[in-house]
Amino acid sequence: MSGTEKNLVFICVDQMxxxxxxxxxxxxxxxxxxxxxxxRGMMFDRHYTPNQICSPxxxxxxxxxxxxxHGLTRNGIALDGARxxxxxxxxxxxxxxxxxGKLHYQPLLASGxxxxxxxxxxxxxxxxxxxxxxxxxxDHVDLVLGEANESVKAxxxxxxxNRYHPDASGLxxxxxxxxxxxxxxxxxWKNAIPASLHYTNWIGDRAVDAIRRYAGQDxxxxxxxxxxxxxxxxxPQPYCDLFDPAKVPAPTVVPGELDRMPAYVQDCDDxxxxxxxxxxxxxxxxxxxxxxxxxxxxxxxxxxxxxxxSIRMIDDAVGRILDALGATGALDNTYIVFTSDxxxxxxxxxxxxxxxxxxxxxxxxxxxxxxPGVAGGSRTQAMTSHLxxxxxxxxxxxxxxxxNNGLDLSDILQGQRTGVRDRxxxxxxxxxxxxxxNQTIIxxxxxxxxxPNEPAWGELFDLEADPWEHWNLFSEARVQDTVAQLRxxxxxxxxxxxxxxxxxxxxx
Numbered sequence: 001m002s003g004t005e006k007n008l009v010f011i012c013v014d015q016m017x018x019x020x021x022x023x024x025x026x027x028x029x030x031x032x033x034x035x036x037x038x039x040r041g042m043m044f045d046r047h048y049t050p051n052q053i054c055s056p057x058x059x060x061x062x063x064x065x066x067x068x069x070h071g072l073t074r075n076g077i078a079l080d081g082a083r084x085x086x087x088x089x090x091x092x093x094x095x096x097x098x099x100x101g102k103l104h105y106q107p108l109l110a111s112g113x114x115x116x117x118x119x120x121x122x123x124x125x126x127x128x129x130x131x132x133x134x135x136x137x138x139d140h141v142d143l144v145l146g147e148a149n150e151s152v153k154a155x156x157x158x159x160x161x162n163r164y165h166p167d168a169s170g171l172x173x174x175x176x177x178x179x180x181x182x183x184x185x186x187x188x189w190k191n192a193i194p195a196s197l198h199y200t201n202w203i204g205d206r207a208v209d210a211i212r213r214y215a216g217q218d219x220x221x222x223x224x225x226x227x228x229x230x231x232x233x234x235x236p237q238p239y240c241d242l243f244d245p246a247k248v249p250a251p252t253v254v255p256g257e258l259d260r261m262p263a264y265v266q267d268c269d270d271x272x273x274x275x276x277x278x279x280x281x282x283x284x285x286x287x288x289x290x291x292x293x294x295x296x297x298x299x300x301x302x303x304x305x306x307x308x309x310s311i312r313m314i315d316d317a318v319g320r321i322l323d324a325l326g327a328t329g330a331l332d333n334t335y336i337v338f339t340s341d342x343x344x345x346x347x348x349x350x351x352x353x354x355x356x357x358x359x360x361x362x363x364x365x366x367x368x369x370x371x372p373g374v375a376g377g378s379r380t381q382a383m384t385s386h387l388x389x390x391x392x393x394x395x396x397x398x399x400x401x402x403x404n405n406g407l408d409l410s411d412i413l414q415g416q417r418t419g420v421r422d423r424x425x426x427x428x429x430x431x432x433x434x435x436x437x438n439q440t441i442i443x444x445x446x447x448x449x450x451x452p453n454e455p456a457w458g459e460l461f462d463l464e465a466d467p468w469e470h471w472n473l474f475s476e477a478r479v480q481d482t483v484a485q486l487r488x489x490x491x492x493x494x495x496x497x498x499x500x501x502x503x504x505x506x507x508x
Contacts, residue, residue, distance in 0.1 A: 005219070005333055006219065006333050006334065006335060006371070006372060006396065006397060007095070007214075007215075007219055007220050007221065007222075007330060007333060007334040007335070008090065008095070008220075008221040008222070008334065008335045008336075008337070008393065008397075009207075009211075009221075009222045009224065009321065009325065009334055009335070009336045009337070010221070010222070010223045010224070010337045011224045011225075011226075011318060011321070011336070011337060011338045011339075012058070012061070012101075012223070012224070012225045012226070012338075012339055012340065012341060013225075013226045013228065013229065013311075013314055013338075013339075013340045013341075014054060014102060014147070014225075014226065014227050014228065014229070014230040014340065014341055014342075015054075015228075015229055015230040015231070015340065015341070015342060015343065015344045015353075015354065016229055016311065016340035016343065016344065016365065016366060017340075017343040017344055017346065017361055017364070017365070017366075018047070018343065018364040018365055018366050020229075020307075020308075020311055020366065021034055021035075021038070021043075021366050021368075022034070022035050023035050023038040023043050023368070024043070024045070024366065028243065028247075028248060028249065028308060029243075029308045029311055029312060029315075030312065030315075031311065031312070031315045032315060032319070033315045033316065033318045033319030033322060034315055034318055034338060034366075034368065036319070036322060037318065037322065037336060037338055037368050037370055038368050038377070039376055039377050040336075040370040040374075040376050041336070041368060041369050041370025041371065041374045041375075041376060041378070042368070042369050042370070042374050042375070042378045042379065042380055042412075042413055043367075043368055043378070043379045043380070044366075044367035044368070044369070044379075044380055044382070044384055045379055045380065045381055046364070046380075046381055046382065046383045046384065047339070047364065047365060047366070047367035047384045047385070047386075048363045048364050048365065048383075048384070048385050048386070048424050048426070048442065049341065049342050049363055049365055049385070049386045049426070050066055050067065050363075050385060050386065050387060050424070050425060050426045050427065051067050051073075051342070051426060051427065051428060052287070052342040052343070052354050052355075052358055052362035052363055052426075052428065053074060053075055053286050053287060053342065053354070053428070054075060054104050054230075054341050054342065055072050055074070055075045055076075055077070055079075055104045055105065055107075056072050056073055056074060056075075056429070057341040057342050057386060058103065058104050058105065058341050059071075059072040059079045059105060060386045060387060061086070061339075061341070061386045061389055062079070062085040062086055062087065062105070062136065062137075062390075063079075063083055063084065063085055063086075063390065063402075063404065064086070064387055064388070064389065064390030064391060064401070064402070064404025064405060064406040065387070065404055065405050066387070066405050066425070066427065066494075067427065067429065067500070067501070068427060068494075068497055068500040068501070069405060070083055071083075071500075071501055071502040072105070072501070072502065073427075073429035073500050073501030073502075074286060074429045074430070074431050074501060074504075075104075075107065075286055075431065076107045076109070076431065076504050076505060076506045077107065077501055077502045077503065077504055077505060078105065078106045078107060078110065078114075078116060078502065078505055079105040079106070079136065080502065081136065084402035084403075085136050085137040086137070086389055086390050086393060087099070087136060087137030087138050087221060087223065088136070088137030089137070089390065089393075089394060089397075089399050089400075089401065089402065090137075090221040090393070090397060090399065091137050091138075091139065091221070092399070093397050093398070093399045094219060095218075095219045095220055095221045095397075096139055096140075096214055096218045096219070096220045096221070097137055097138045097139050097140075097220075097221045097223075098138060098139060098140045098141070098142075098210050098214075098220065098221070098222050098223070099135070099138045099140075099141045099142070099143075099222075099223040099225065100141075100142045100203050100206045100207055100210065100222070100223070100224050100225065101142070101143075101144045101199075101203045101223075101224060101225035101226055101227065102143075102144050102145070102146075102147075102225045102226070102227045103118060103135075103136070103141070103143065103223075103225060104118065104341075105118060105136055106118035106119060106505075107119060107505045107506030108120055108145060108146060108506065109505075109506030110505040110506045111505070111506075112124060112125075114505060116505075117131060117135065117141075117143065118143065118145060118155075119154075119506070120145070120153055120154045122154070123145075123153075123154035123155065123158070123159075128154075128159070129156065129159035132156075138223070141156075142156045142157070142203075142206050143155040143156045143157070144156070144157040144199050144202070144203065144225075144227055145157075145158070146227070147227040147228065147230045147231070147232065148172055148191070148232045148234045149172040149173050149174070149232075149234075151172070151199050151227065152169040152172055157199050157202050157203075160202070161197065161202075165197055168193060168194075168197050171191070171192040171193040171194075172191060172192075172193050172234075174186070174189045174232075174234075176192040177189035177190050177191070177192065177234075178190035178191070178192050178237060178240070179240075182296075182299040182302065184294060184295050184296055184299050185290075185295050185299050185303070186232075187231050187232035187233060187234075188232065188233040188234065188299065188302055188303055188306060189232070189233075189234045190234070190235075190236075190237065190240040190241070191234040191235055191236040191237075191240060192236070193236050194236065195236045195237065195238070195239065195313070198235075198236050198313070199226075199227060200226055200227075200228060200310075200313050200314060200317055201313075201317060203224060203225070203226055203317065204224075204316075204317030204318075204320050204321065207222060207224045207317075207320075207321050207324075208320055208321060208324040210222055211321070211324040211325055211328055211330065212324060212328060215325070215328035215329065215330040216328060216329065216330075224321065226314050226317070228310040228311075228313070228314060229307045229310035229311050229314070229344070230344075231288075231344075231353055233302075233303045233306035233307055233310070234306065235306055235309040235310045235313055236313075239309035239310065239312055239313045240306055240309050241309075242305075242308070242309045242312055243304075243305040243308045243309060244305065245298065245301035245302045245304070245305040246301065248301055248304040248305050248308060249304070250297070250300075250301070250347075251292075251300060251304075251346060251347025251348045251349075251350075252348050252349075252468060252470065253347070253348065253349060253350045253470075254349075254470040254471060257349060257350070257470045257471060257472070258291070258349065258350055258351075260471065260472040260474075260475070261357065261459065261472055262357070262436075262451065262454070262457035262458070262459070263457070264356065264433065264435065264436050264457075265291075265351075265357060266291075268289050268290050268291045268351070268355070283431055283432040284431075284432055285355060285356065285430060285431055285432045285433055285436065286354075286355065286356075286430065286431045286432075287353055287354035287355035287356070288353050288354075288355070289345070289351055289352070289353050289354060289355025289356070289357075290351065290352040290353055291350055291351060291352075292347055292350050292351065292352055293350065295352070300347045300352075303346070303347065303352065304346060304347065307344070307346060318338065322336075332372070333371075333372060334371060335369065335370070335371030335372070335374075335393070335396060336368075336369070336370045336371060337367070337368070337369050337389075338366060338367070338368040338369075339365055339366055339367045339368075339386070340365040340366055341365070342354060342362055342363070342365060343361050343362045343363065343364060343365055344361065344362070345359065345361050345362065346361065348361050348468065349361075349469075349470065356428050356430060356436040356438060357438075357449070357459065358426050358428060358438065358440045358447075358449055358459075359469050360447070360467070360468055360469050361468070361469075363426055363440075363442075367384065369413060371396075371413075373413065373414045374413045374414070375415055378415065380412055380418070381418070381419075382409070382412050382417075382418060382419045382420050382421075383419070383420070383421050383422065383423070383424055383442075384407075384409060384412070384420065385406065385407075385424055387404065387405050387406035387407070388406040388407050388408070388409050388420075389406065390402065390404045390406055391404060391406045391407060391408040391409075392406075392407075392408055392409040392410055392413070394408075395408050395410040396410055396413075407420045407421060408420075422443065422444065423441055423442060423443045423489075424441070424442045425439070425440065425441055425442075425490070425493060425494050426439070426440040426442070427439050427440070427494065428440075429498070429500065429501060434453050434498065435451065435453050435454040435457075436451065436454075437451065437452060437453050437496075437498045438450065438451050438452075439452065439490055439491075439494055439496060440490075441486055441489060441490040441493075442463075443463075443486075444463070445462065445463055445464055446460060446461065446462065446463060446482065446486060447459070447460070447461045447463060447469060448460050448482075448483065448486035448487070448490065450487055450490065452496035452498060453498055458474040458475075458483065459472050459474055460472065460473045460474040460479055460482065460483055460486075461473065
């Protein structure tokens with residue numbers, strides 16, 4: 001089948017760990033429809049993002065570039081509109097390109113004078129809801145801005161909800177919770193919005209409508225992006241009640257492990273605060289990482305149960321997308337991708353949400369790909385990255401890839417090769433504390449992280465003995481040769497650039 005006959009449905013979620021999938025060994029969630037996708041295609045068991053924060057990771061997926069090269073190094077910066085994207089590349093190949101959901105290529109808190117459709121200020125305009133693109137290579141967009149109760153402030157979903165269900169917006173609020181909200185963590189409640197009106201189903205509905213509209217008429221690239229399971233942890237019924245908190249797996253915490261980490265890990269966000277920065281307020285570090293010392297085990301179990309509920313809700317929406325592709329006859333000639341921008345700590349290490357330390361729980365994410373030439377039920381141990389989507393789909397769609405930092409995985413998908421690289425790199429650019437700028441190299445044996453602005457800090461994990469990174473070896477005398485070797489290799493490949501990135505236009 002030539003590239004002129006294929007479609008792409010690229011499904012992205014926000015803040016979902018690799019080990020959330022049934023096909024990755026999770027025995028509790030029951031991601032039935034994502035397992036259907038895995039049975040149709042390939043499961044990537046070592047797929048990583050080069051940045052554990054939303055906007056930089058999403059811009060990497062779209063551009064194939066490290067954040068230092070595409071410029072969106074941290075939330076609050078906009079992706080350059082002239083930057084070539086995967087979406088523009090496929091549009092140039094004649095595909096209709098349509099995005100539904102969360103994009104996060106522009107700051108939510110950018111000034112209205114900047115005319116940015118992903119900013120709250122843009123939606124103060126009376127004509128905002130009638131704007132649908134073009135946007136970063138998409139012919140058409142249906143935007144969801146933010147998560148949970150933030151989603152009703154601006155964007156196409158908010159405009160739809162306020163027009164057709166004007167009394168429903170307040171149901172997203174914590175004060176409307178269907179059950180007792182936790183007193184030791186502000187960001188957990190049982191969402192009162194009916195599931196039929198929740199943005200996850202709104203996105204799924206529009207994806208199904210788009211497939212029905214395009215299939216048989218146009219070749220299409222559909223980017224379907226769900227804001228969940230990103231915090232706050234607040235799915236609607238029945239999903240908030242699907243999992244008994246007493247029966248979900250407890251987080252893995254090794255006593256004393258955080259004492260071996262860089263000192264900033266001791267100074268995290270406040271569970272009593274919203275994980276959101278209102279305009280004009282003091283900056284807080286990206287990810288709003290929390291220590292769980294002051295949060296009860298009962299509350300953490302509810303966080304995990306709610307996260308699992310949000311994932312199940314997404315899984316049900318994915319099932320409807322797969323059914324629509326099947327019903328329209330488009331399934332066999334459509335590449336389907338499922339991934340996440342980054343992961344979630346979910347109580348592991350005694351930490352919650354995400355933040356500067358590039359733990360495996362944050363950098364390793366799910367990746368499933370099915371489509372023409374991909375053997376059903378296959379798996380790969382190839383070390384792959386969000387950097388690789390542009391080059392891979394350039395080959396599969398017979399397009400000319402823009403210059404990028406990624407590799408072509410098409411031979412992996414077609415079973416012609418088993419590996420593409422033997423190390424990966426990551427880089428974190430901070431928002432509030434310059435000391436936490438960090439760079440990472442991952443090999444088969446080691447994950448090493450250095451802090452160029454604070455050289456006494458560092459992280460070294462033996463991935464053979466400690467695969468989920470609970471015991472930092474950085475300060476131990478016996479590994480200093482390894483530390484020096486990995487630091488030299490890291491800086492030869494990625495010299496430190498703490499100030500890389502475009503202009504900061506907003507905090508988020």
